[in-house]
Amino acid sequence: MGLTKTEIFTDEQNQLSQLLKAMAHPARIAILQRILKSNTCICGDLVEELGLAQATISQHLKELKNAGIIQGTIEGVSVCYCINPIVWKQLELQLGAFLGSYKGEANCC
Amino acid sequence: MGLTKTEIFTDEQNQLSQLLKAMAHPARIAILQRILKSNTCICGDLVEELGLAQATISQHLKELKNAGIIQGTIEGVSVCYCINPIVWKQLELQLGAFLGSYKGEANCC
């Protein structure tokens, strides 16, 4: 096995889990935080700032890009990455609704 | 390799990525949604409602429990799971701050 059974879940569940998975790595959180901080985009600064090899950073960026969370633009020699506003907003809404649907303590456990 | 370099990240980054990872699977999202819906807890209903084997569900529950997102109480023959309010709130805050720190479009890409 070892293969997630996506067929049995809703599109929403699969989609949300994809986005979460893309963010579920400390390096990718660090990358996103870095992008959020320098409101402007960044590029290979990451390789210096995080302690990971260039190939590894590039791979993490690719995953974030594949998930649609960030987008990259070629800027001369380097590449400039930034948040994809649409996906980010969607994530914010979806996650907000999900997390917010918990109505504290009450009855259980 | 194949081993995440947690040493080089902050506790916050590692912790948040752990929580996200625990939720980053459609089955575990489905489980959480199920728990959120029946505000009360649930148990082996999941095995019937999701189309996964009992061992698989049990494993997913264990992961959610290990991450601290849910907690289980033995209730006679069955086990009752529910949200851990403290961790949930923390997640809500941390993620809210993270996602909310993006100040739309502006300059880039």
Place this chain on the structure above:
DNA sequence: TAATTATATTGCAATATTACGATAAGTCTT
């Protein structure tokens, strides 16, 4: 055009995850 710089891709080894059957462990009923 050649050298330089920045990023992407490939190939690989180590480790992690997913799913499940089989089985163990625990609780309840009789």
Place this chain on the structure above:
DNA sequence: AAGACTTATCGTAATATTGCAATATAATTA
């Protein structure tokens, strides 16, 4: 205690992820 029932754990096979060196690709500069 014996059986029924629920949940956990173990073992295993398939697949995915992580990280990096090496190399390829692309743009800029000399």
